Amino acid sequence: MKVSYNWLKQYLKLDMPAKDLAEKIERTAVEVDSVTLGETGLKKLVVGHILTMSNHPESDHLHICSVDVGEDTPLQIVCGAPNVAAGQKVIVALPNSRIGGNVKIKRSKMRGVESEGMICALDEIGFSKDVVPKEWADGIYVFDDNVPVGEPVYHYLGMDDPIIDLDVTPNRGDMLSIIGTVHELAAIYDQHPEIKQPVVNEDDSIDAANEISATADEQLAKTYKLRVIKDVKVAPSPSWLQITLWNAGIRPINNVVDVTNYILLKYGQPLHSFDQDKINGNIVVRNAHQGEKLTTLDEDEQELSPEDIVIADDAQPIALAGVMGGLNTQISDQTQNVVIESAIFDSFHIRKTAQRHVLHSEAAQRFERGINPDGVEDAINEAAALIHQLAGGKVAKGIVTASDYHPALPVIAITADRANHVLGTTLTIDEIQSIFDRLGFTSVKQGEGLAVTIPARRWDIHIDADLFEEIARIYGYDNLPATLPTGRQTIGVLTATQRLERASRQILEGIGLTQAISYSLTTAEKARMFLMRASEETKLLWPMTQDHTTLRMNLLSGLLDDVAYNHAHKVDDVALYEIGRVFYKDSADQIRPEEVEHVAGVITGNLTDPSWNNHVKPVDFFVMKGMVHQFIVNLGIKGDIEYVAADHYPEMHPGRTADILIHGHQVGFIGQIHPRIAKQFKVKETYAFELNMQALIDLPKNDDQYQPIAKYPSIKRDISMIVDSNVTNDQVVAVMQKRGGAYLHGIRLFDVYEGKNVPDGKKSMAYSLTYVNPRETLKDEVVNTAFEKIKKRLTADLNAEIR
């Protein structure tokens, strides 16, 4: 709501700068979007009087004007506006002036004729085209005759009036009006403005009830009232009214329509005016019929639905109630008889209609947020009086009322104790009462407390908490003390799961992976990649874009998007992890998916930058495996960790992927992204893992990770063998562990080799074995016996050739 400071001053004594007033409003009532002054940035714009005008000899549309600007000699100004004429008072941009858009105007020659300035249209000095009246839209603006020549124009165009744009919250619909804002400021500044009741001079010879009749569905319109004004003369409004409207962002149309908009601004009560002679018979407020159509004032044809409320006559809809009038009953220059409507339409219907037809009009905005039931009649009365004043005619006697609504005013009981209990203040009952006095709420002492009667204009207040808010904001949030909660103690600790998740992040970061947070919503195709279990997709009903339609069932596709983004920005080395939810559904009928916490990581390129002493190698499967393994070990999960070759993930390299099992439970997988998928995502050779974080959390943990360090020296033996290429490390280690004897403590693979000096189909593997006896010094003979046994078993079981 754009509020004119000057308008407020008609009711209140305000002398602070507009900026300070805005700050006060912001801290006490509602947010302020901006404070603007029309004349800001403009310079040397004055009222000029066109003395004479002649045609430009070199042009068919330019005119040469002699313009009195209050100086000794008139200026010669060339003007091309179609509506320019001698005798007009106009906006003159003097030489070296500045007009809208920070444009400077200088003396110049136009087709050989000197022009000492410019005669301006409104949109040339900063007005939005949306608010310029039609009559001035295609030409220069012409002042009323009584404007003094040579004076700066700003005052005569309302450009010296600071406009405060309020961002009114949904609950404060009362502030979408000047009177509502005046009440609010009266409370803030403790003033008592006089708001006069309108007086209508009715013509007793015409009875409104004989002119029109109306019926209304009370579910749709709690209040519905009409007035009739006969024999008006439709004309442009006087400049004060035009200024008021355009400063509020509303385009002046004519004296009848402008009055209804003026009343909307003043009371927050939207009105509508019909040309009585275009109404067929009587008026009814009803739901639209299926298939009905209405061309609204914006000249768009609206297809109506039964959820729309319409004003209809005997023949057809004539207005989309509360949203926009119909073109068929529009006030035109020829209109003589006017019907004014003042009503309260159901806010829910209006909101839906405004959304459906994308017509968020000033009227709709107000009906959506509520209307003061006590203002409906004042508004229509003042409208009739003002139309009578500006457009002449006769106001028919009486108001035609189809429905009416005057709810009982709510009375809310509060105590100072309760208010202080909630706010943390130490206010007395008298202090609280004085706040209600300022707000204009009647309050009566009742025992310890107050019974507060809420005026109809504050329909947002229903319960004591609403009153506490009123007390707090008028008392001032700045004056509230700042304390911390006291009372019964609580313990703030992370749960075991939260601790584990936090530890996981620290481990993964320590390993060299950076935390990513990717989008959970992705494409259907990406959502179903890297599936660790069978699942249906979870799709949005109305996605915003094709890129985000489906809830992910894996984290890796998001991380691959991240890698691709990095590659596209010339970053080849990426090492990321993510912990987040994936969303599974067992069947398509299931609506709500199961949310499972996963952890995943990707690496590609080098882990560190190559440097003078850092000779890097690109990452491979085993770099990723080392990371994942360390991660799982650090979590202290009970049981063996197994890596089982897996070729069943369509998105993973079939020969370089392993399922990860802990104590026989599958918890995820690790491997190289399938080159086909890598190509599709536009990523380079990338290694990845994804684990079910929830499973890791749920698996039992080692309570006791400690084993004493052996006090006796260990003995090392190296063994080198040639085995068939398809023999795995796990097979070799399994034999060693099974046959290694009681003292075999550690097995470390230190070399694997295929190629020269090793026969085809064979590979060489070399292990270092450590033997320890925790109870006494080991003897060489004991180790030798154990070592020989291993050699024998490797030869027998794996056909190994020991070297």
Added chain:
Amino acid sequence: MSLRDQLSEIKENGLANISQAADLKTLNEIRVHLLGKKGPITAALRGIKELTPEERPQVGSYANKIRDAITTAVAAQRDRLEARQLNAQLAAEKIDVTLPGKPVAQGQPHVIQQIIDQIVDLFLGMGYEVLTGPEVEEDKYNFEMMNLPKNHPARDMQDTFYLSKEILMRTQTSPMQARALEKHDFSKGPLKMISPGIVYRRDTDDPTHSHQFHQVEGLVIDEHITMADLKGTLITMAQNIFGDKFDIRLRPSYFPFTEPSVEVDVTCFNCMGKGCDVCKHTGWIEVLGAGMVHPNVLKMAGVDASIYGGFAFGVGPDRFAMLKYGVDDIRDFYLNDVRFLNQFSKRGN
């Protein structure tokens, strides 16, 4: 020459040789020669039997002194030579300490995670528990129990991703208020919780909007929790996250689930309150919404609003991070450019 004089001469010559020894090998040869069985002292002492019994011990003692002097001189010379040798070695080992160190692979927490952790740690210290809840939420918890009935203007369809009429992507972490209130046993103590998590809005992504972002919900309910407690708590948070110099102010606002409702501004980061373009010359920047929990929210969750009450607040870590670090595009948080992420490597703050 008397035996004593002989010995004196041996000493003089010996000490001179020792002090001139240029390396450890020469020094050792000198030591072996002087003190050895074939050395001059031993040779000279062979003449001791020709002395009177009274003279013998005196000369013997003198010889021992000479041995000691030589031993001491050798040790001192050895220290000197060793020091010289070490110095030479150190000089030869000199490196260019300005050469860069070997790169270390280190990952970083996401900047939003850092903000969330900071908030979580602060509130843990104040006795809050940390709760997490579903990202796919029921309309009931996300809206209805937050005092946003079906036709409420504040829940326009276009802002919410629905999966069905009743199931949606949560638009706020506030449903955790309802979930926590429903579960909490107030006979065991007050409810003090924060709930960080991801939320979703049906928005077009642009520099200031993201269809996915984070919130941290806070809720305290007990028999006597005041709006002053809310103010104090929020000041504590602002100063903990942003710094001691930051202040907050409360402004009236509207949320269906709190009454009174406030927007909370914090001192502008850019101008520290003086007024600048960033804060539209107010000196303040809006950072979060808060208020006293609406009695309807308590009632709907089965909590007796005549006994219990308290405050709630909702913080946007994305916005906090944008303000704290001057990030001007929220999408940067979700694109995961490693150059962007790895900048936030400062720890312990």
